[in-house]
Amino acid sequence: MDLYQKIDQKTQEIEEKKKLVRNLERATARLQDEIMMLNEKIEQTEDRLEHHGHELVYRRQRLKELSEVSNPQDEEQAVQKQVSAEEAQSFLRNIEKDIKQKILNLISRREILDNDPQELFFFEGQKFEIKPNTIIHTVKVKYISLLLPQEEDRGMKTVPKEATFRITRFTTLKDLRATACEYWNLAPDNCSLRLQNFTTVEKILDQPIDSYFMKNTVFPELWLTENDPRISKYTNKPEQYIDDPTVAIKEDNKSAEVSQIQKAKQEKEKALNILDNYRGLKYYLPPRIEGIEEVEEKRLHGRDTSCCTALFLVLLLALTIYIIGQRRDVTKEYWLQSGISRFAMQEDSNGQTFYDVSSKPEMTTWIVEIVGGTLFSSSTADQNYQKLMHRMQLVGQLAIRQVRTREMSCPRSDLDTRNYTCYHRTYSSSTRQEDTIAGGSETWRTFETASTNGIDSTWTGYLSSYDGSGYVQYYDQSEYTYEKFSEDYNYGVSTGWLSKSTRAIFISGNIYHPSSNYWIYFNAIYECSVDGLVYPSIIETVAFTPNIFTRSKGATTADIFRIIFSLYILYVYVMTILEIKDGKKNIQHALSFQGILDLLLIIFIIVTVGLTAKVDEDEKKIYQDTKYTDLRSTAEWYRFYHNLNACTLTLVLIRIIVFLQVNKRIFILMSTIKNASQNQIAFMVILISVLSSLAIIAQSIWGQNLFMFRSFPYSFLMILLLNVGHGDYKTMFDLDLAWSVIFFLVYFFGIVYFLFAAFMGIYTDSYKMVRLLEGYDDDQNTWKKKDLMLWFIDWIPSFAKRLIVELIFKESKKKVKEEEEEDDDEEID
Known part of the structure; x- marks a missing residue:
């Protein structure tokens, strides 16, 4: 037991020491920040001392010049003249003040309030709301004159001199400083205006006074001080050196202040309760942002908006574009695919194209004349059928595969079906027919599994889903002519190749185009239903490259750099989560919009680089192989790889937009989307539920007759497309007029004009809230040269x-x- 107790004690001591180390690290960081602030203050003080020294030198030179020119008698006369002039000026100023006061009393319609300006502010520093009709026409300025050193030692206080100055809409703080300095006979360049908290307004001297006080809701009262080193004592401890009611601390009023604070807290709790009960009131309150400086600092100088992030995102964008451009030419792929499709869409001797076939005899005619005539040479066939082979080469064999289903008991055995044979509608491992086809000894009569014939791809059609198993006929281009192919295939049909149990026919092959160095996989599919009809499904043609590494070696190097840059994004993602926010780790970032975006971008980059292993076939081996090679899986991986690369490019662009939140206007728009997303997700639940119910209704009304309403997924998609005007409205109304009228009335009034319009309302409401919180001055935090330089070296x-x-x-x-x-x-x- 003693040993366990000692271990627990040691563990507690270690934890306490770890906490102590963390506290010391935080204290060190705070001290470093304070040192930087003190260094900046020292630099400002040195600048002021230097400026003050220049002014003293100028005054000494001026005094020396005057002393050399004048004599004692002239000095006495000048003093008398100055005294008489000052008396006259003071008399005129008093008259002017009286006249201004009388004019103000005449033209002012506002009620005179005796309230203390401090009472206009709410608890915890909230600013009062200035009404739109408020007019600021006068500003009070208090001049703080410095005491003599011996007066400061005796504990004396300076009494500020007060004066009220009339302003206009165009009067700036610089103009006010000049007027006040002229009033007290001071040099404007040697004086500074300060707010009530004694902070200087040197950076905003050119700003109009009226708009400044209205915007910042500051009471129109300023301090005027001389640029003297001793003034820092007066501003740091005003209650010790300044005799003024606004800065005096009265011990007798401490208890009253405490009671006022308690009262303010109670009022705040009441106000919060009212806001909870009447949630709409918050939209009419003045804006308030908690920690606005911290938010702005993070927005302008955070990890997401740093110079390194900008550089890596731009490089990631350039590398992704480079990889897409080097490894794919979509225009060339389109024309190659179009060339194959045009030959496949030719008419046979019955005047039918691929999509006109509806029976098995018509299907046989199309396969023999179009497929055989296009791929196999003949001296007697129409020359149009041979044009394809002049430009492209059939690699390996042509494979014609069929799948069959077994017989089954009919669902209604109690009815007389007149010896009708029922078959399974869908093809699967449990319903497929694997018996050998009778009528001969050809190899195609034997059933082959997907592992046996090497066809590992799976295809989903209209009627069922099919794997690579079945009965396969192979035709080598070097051994077959058009006449031999026609004779051989027709013989197979006559000896049992096609039957009632046939569910699908696949005509597959691989073509190589030497001029463009592209491969084309083609697959024409016919599906056969249990009712004996043939449904042309699709002519699948894919132009691709089995080995993407042969097209560009530089793209492989670009993939390596993309992985490196994605690791930096992962670093930003992890560090943002580990960041301490309100005393806790920022776990919520993992589920935020930006967190999910970063995570998806990292995953997409890693997956796309990994997918290159799926498109790494030996082209020379495939080209020299005389047997059929199923390249459908490789072609699908090729398309999936490039589709994912395009999605990665989109994510990079969105991530760059997130970085551009360093611009206030883009930040406002992105914040609007983020705030609106919560309401939109809740609204989407309602919208999807309503659309799903309408999709079921539409499927019930038109599902038997219209192709796009035959299943629920297609019906749901069609409901969305109806919103943009896509749909065969005439056929819908012809099929069922009454139900169509009812459906479209509900759809357009309930969905289009009400539910879809709610999206704009959510965005408008979110934009209003963001504007109230962030303000309407987007250029308020414009960067200067110093800010831009700090952004560049922030890493x-x-x-x-x-x-x-x-x-x-x-x-x-x-x-x-x-x-x-x-x-x-x-x-x-």
Whole structure:
């Protein structure tokens, strides 16, 4: 027991030490950030000292010049004149103030409130809502004059001088500073305007005052201070150096403040309860964003919007486009496929094409005349049938395969069916016929499984799904002419090749096109129902390359780099999940839109690179093989590989759009889509349920007569296509007028005009909410040169980044100084 207790104690000690290490790491990170902030403040202080030093030198020179020119008597006369001028100016200013006050009282219709401006703010820093008809026409400015050092030592406080200035819609903060400095006889360049919290407004001096206060809901009151190093003491501890009611701390009012805070908390709880009960009220409240600075910092300088992410995404896009372009030529594939299809769609002696065949004798005629005449040479046949072989080569043998189903007991044994034989409708391992076909000793009369004949592909048609098993006839192009092929195939038909149990015929082969270095797999399929009719299914032609590595070796290198770049996206994905958010790991990112997008992109890239192993056949071996080789699976993998590559390209483009959220307007649109997605998913449940019920109704009404309504999946797809006007409306109404009228009235009024229109309402509502939260000034956070430079070097370590920033800004300061000195020299000259 003692040993277990010691182990538990040691384990607890280790856990405590780990927690201590994590706390120390966090404290170290905070200290590093504080050091960077202090360095910036030191640089600002040095700039101010330098500016103040220049001003002192200028004043000394000016004073020296005046002392050299004037004498004591002139100085006394100048002082008397200055005193008399100041008295006259003060008298005129008082008269002007009285006139302005009377004018304001006459033209102002607003009710005068005695409330303290601080009472206009809600609890926890929420800003009050300014009504649209609010007009700001005056601004109060308080000038803080510095005390003498001995006065500061005695604990004296400076009393700010107050003045109210009239403004217009076009008055800027710079104009207000100049007017206030002129009022107190100060130099504008040596003064600064500050907000109520003593932060400077130097960066927004050119902004109109009225719009600034209206936009930021700041009370129109500013401080005016001189650019003196000692002013930092006054702004850091205003209650110690400034005698003003707005900054004084009264001990007697602490209990009152506590009660006000408690009251504010209670009011907040009441307000939240009201918002929960009346959810619509939140759409009419002023916007409020929690941690807006953190959100903006993450949006502008997060991992998803970093310079490395932008570079890797652009390279990933370029590599994907390069791979698609090097390994496939869709235009060439189209013309090759079209050439095969045109020969297959020729008319036989009965004037029928592939899709006109409806019986087994007609099918036999089409196979003999069109397939045989196209692939096998003859001196007597029509020359149109031989054009294909002048341009392409049949590789291996032509395979004509059929599948059969066994007999079964008819469902109604109690009825007299007059010796009618029933067969299984669908083909499977349990229903297929495997007996040898009687009538001869040819090899095609023996049933072959898929593993025996090497046909490993599976095909799904209208009536059933078929594997590679069955009875197969092989025809070698070097051994057969058109006449011999016609004689041999007709003999097989007459000796039992076709019967009532035949369910499908497959005519398959491989063609090589030397000019384009492409292979074409073709497969013409006829399905035979139990009622004896033949249904032409499809002429499947696929132009492809069995070995994609032979087309471009550079694409393989590009695949390797794509894997490397996908690992970086995986790093961003994992680090975002492990990021601490509100004291917890950001697990929700794994199920977010961006998290799922990153995960799909990584999976698609890895899968596409892995699929290249499926399209790596030995072309030379296939070309020299005299037997039939089933290349359908390879052709399908080829198409699937390129389809997946195209999807990967789409995901990369969407991921680049997510990165472009660094732009505020794109961020607004993406946020609108994200916020709307939750309501859209809930709405899709309703919409899919309604559409499914309508699909069942449509299948019941028209399923017997119209091809696109024969099964539920096709019927559901057709319901969606009806929305864009696709459908044989005349036939629908001819089949059942009453039910068609009822169906379309419900469909168009219930689905088109109501449910589909709800999508726009969801987007509009989401956009309104995003705009309320983010504001309407998209250019507010426009980057400057410094921000752009920090974005470019954001990927390097912090210490190296700090050194680069210091070097660049020192050089820029040197250039500014040199330019100023050159300007001064020019003025002196």
